[in-house]
Amino acid sequence: MRRTALILAPWLLLLCAWYALHYSGLVNPALVPTPHEVAVRFVELMRDRLPLDILMSTRRVFVGVICGIVLAVPVGFVLGWYRTIRTFIDPVINFFRALPPIALIPLVIVYFGVDELAKTVILFYASFFAGVIVMYEGISQISPIYVRVARTLGATDFEIFRKVIVPMAVPHMLTALRVALGVAWATLVASELIAAQQGLGALIQNAGSFFQLDIIYVGIICIGFIALLMDLALRMATRRFVSWQERIV
Amino acid sequence: MTTGRVRIAFDRLSVSFPTARGRMLVVDDVSYAIHDREFVSVIGPSGCGKTTTMNIVAGFMQPSSGAVTLDGKPIAGPGPDRGVIFQEYGIFPWLTVKQNIAFGLTLGANRQGAAVREEVCQRYMRLMGLSDFADAWPRMLSGGMRQRLALARAYAVKPQFLLMDEPFGALDAQTRSAMQDLLLQVLAAEGKTVMLITHSVEEAIYLSNRIVVMTARPTRIREIIDVPFAYPRTDALHESKEFGELRSHVRDLVMQEYAVQAKQSENVSG
DSSP, rough: HHHHHHHHHHHHHHHHHHHOOOHHHSSSSGSSHHHHHHHHHHHHTTTTHHHHHHHHHHHHHHHHHHHHHHHHHHHHHHHOHHHEEEEEEEEHHHHHHOGGGGGGGHHHHHHHTTHHHHHHHHHHHHHHHHHHHHHHHHHSSSSHHHHHHHTTOOOOHHHIIIIIIHHHHHHHHHHHHHHHHHHHHHHHHHHTTTTTSSSSHHHHHHHHHOOOOHHHHHHHHHHHHHHHHHHHHHHHHHHHHTOOOOOOO | OOOOOOEEEEEEEEEEEEETEEEEEEEEEEEEETTTTTEEOOOOOOOOHHHHHHHHHHSSSSOSSEEEEEEEEESSSSTEEEEEEEETTTOOOOSOHHHHHHHGGGGGGGGHHHHHHHHHHHHHHHTTTTTGEEEEEGGGGGGHHHHHHHHHHHHTTTTTEEEETTTTTSHHHHHHHHHHHHHHHHHHHSSEEEEEEOOOOHEEEOOOSEEEEEOOBBEEEEEEOOOOOSSSSSGGGGGHHHHHHHHHHHHHHHHHHHHHHHHHHHHHOO
């Protein structure tokens, strides 16, 4: 009961602040639609294009993140485990990581066209570099003592990999996945700038051209809530998989 | 008490490490032997190179010159015949207490069926006072319990040797004393050939048959001391006159080496 209240409190506060801003006279009320206007528009859109937009965007994020993480896990693992390789590759990774995906869009259009592939490439790029850093930072901090102990108990290299390194890598994999998901949702609108017809980014873009502020709000809030739900789901999975951990982030 | 056959033999062992200022000699011409079921403590100033000698026995490192042999054979690498206990425990945090003990028995080198594993786990959990924590995660355990768990895990694969690198260094005085008694008790039940690296003069005397006092770096043997007290030993031993005399003797030797080390570092910085 108390817990529910505490969870709801900041959201109610935000809602109040939103109303306050609308009615305060500090800004032109036409520029800030009220929450109930946005809610009405949300219900309207749910009967129209919004379910498809959500589906398309979620699918793009999923495909991009899954491809990105599938590559980031082994690469991050190798970079984390082998210090010498890391020394040389780390600057390259940081070079690419620093490039904002939006700056790459013209190139992506040239190389990959304007279809689903192009959007997936952008999301893949963003999630790979976010994931790989988390992964290798985590792996490089695994204490070598566990490997030593396993060796003294008679473990072979393969047994050490399977029974020591993999279990220690799982929490870092899940963290990498969470970070990649966050980054991917943040990059979504940019990726849907590429001639998208459907998707939450496209919805926001289109609404922007017609000055439909309430629709923009609907799109933004949808992105936020879907990202939040996915993060909660991953957190629950993390809790299940790595209940041995001291602290679940 | 050193009548058994030689198990671990250090033969003119020297070890040097490459550093920015050329090779640094850490262990210099060390020769001695550890016999079957003997408990040998190695004591000396911190950072002198005692742990290096143990790492070679454990198979983590190779000698630069000279040799260390196990039952007359050169050491190829780490193996389950030598149980190693580290100061930082090395308990696997993703396994429960019981799974930690069973870990070695799930490996190809010493695989056992589930029934045997269960039996071994039960025995060592009982011996180490961990039975109530079988399914607990290691993060819930105190330092003393972790070290008992490390000991149980090492014992589970039936090593013939126990190599311990300051195993009780991180424990408070009471826990440490209790661990020493537990160790003696366990060794009385299942004898091992033991090499213990320690900083504590009292601990070395209380536990061992012999004490090897090492010099400051590059470390050599300063003196090898027989500890004449019969097992089983009890806490009262600490109060005896002979214990006190031996303690002052060993402490003097160790303090002299600390003084040498302090002088060395003055020369380096000056």
